[in-house]
Amino acid sequence: MSASDGSPNSSQCHPVDGRHRPMPYTVGTLGAQSAPLTAIAESPLLAALPLAEQARLCPELEVISLALGDVVYESGEHLEYVYFPTSCVASLVYTTASGVTAEMGLVGNEGVVGIAIFMGGKTVPNRAVVLIAGGALRMKASVARREFERGGPFQHVLLHYTQAFFTQISQTAVCSRLHFVEQRLCRWILLCHDRLQSDELQMTQESISHMLSARRQSVTVAAGHLQDAGLIQYARGHIKILDRAGLEKAVCECYHVVKTECDRLMGFRGACI
Numbered sequence: 001m002s003a004s005d006g007s008p009n010s011s012q013c014h015p016v017d018g019r020h021r022p023m024p025y026t027v028g029t030l031g032a033q034s035a036p037l038t039a040i041a042e043s044p045l046l047a048a049l050p051l052a053e054q055a056r057l058c059p060e061l062e063v064i065s066l067a068l069g070d071v072v073y074e075s076g077e078h079l080e081y082v083y084f085p086t087s088c089v090a091s092l093v094y095t096t097a098s099g100v101t102a103e104m105g106l107v108g109n110e111g112v113v114g115i116a117i118f119m120g121g122k123t124v125p126n127r128a129v130v131l132i133a134g135g136a137l138r139m140k141a142s143v144a145r146r147e148f149e150r151g152g153p154f155q156h157v158l159l160h161y162t163q164a165f166f167t168q169i170s171q172t173a174v175c176s177r178l179h180f181v182e183q184r185l186c187r188w189i190l191l192c193h194d195r196l197q198s199d200e201l202q203m204t205q206e207s208i209s210h211m212l213s214a215r216r217q218s219v220t221v222a223a224g225h226l227q228d229a230g231l232i233q234y235a236r237g238h239i240k241i242l243d244r245a246g247l248e249k250a251v252c253e254c255y256h257v258v259k260t261e262c263d264r265l266m267g268f269r270g271a272c273i
Ligand SMILES: [Zn+2]
Pocket: 174, 175, 176, 179, 183, 184, 187, 252, 253, 254, 255
């Protein structure tokens, strides 16, 4: 099977309209354990840590809110924080010199944004943009690095997540190269749905085409097919999931490959990808 379109060279994508904003505001209290402890429960990755470890890390975590389009980090800049989404979803994207943007992976509450900090690289050539507004916990880079180097459960879950995320990125590359836009759209909807508390997604058509590295017209046609099949309701970027099981049958193998691997590595949540 080959993709009908959507190769990076043929896409008509443009840079995501992300931009620097003032630092996200803190809605929790720095150093107060009660609010972060509650928030930790919303991050399966952190909640997987032993309670004593959670309590120890609490003072190092800030509860923040991120808005749609916030740039979590910019390409090439030194990362100041590691982010653990609790209800927001971030998209890692790369923009070529010619201005074409493609998504590399999605991070929701199963994961962490800022892998380069604890892996030692400090910067990355891609950017992270908030795709779905919501909450997150953040930890200073210096603290995250220190905690990672302590070893133990924190290092363990971060390494396992990193391997799972590598699988997601690798499979995204395979999917973009080999599978039809309709299948890729199914995969992307399922990825988002796994990270949301809702059956509805609000996204501009342009954003969806960026994420899929596909032309807007192709996305519209693919969404129309999924709608005709009764799997979703679609109108101008508003997607309502009507038949999750049907989407799982229609999606390409990439979704299941990554889900299986992530469940194996993380094991704390069935929907983790
Ligand atoms: Zn695929």
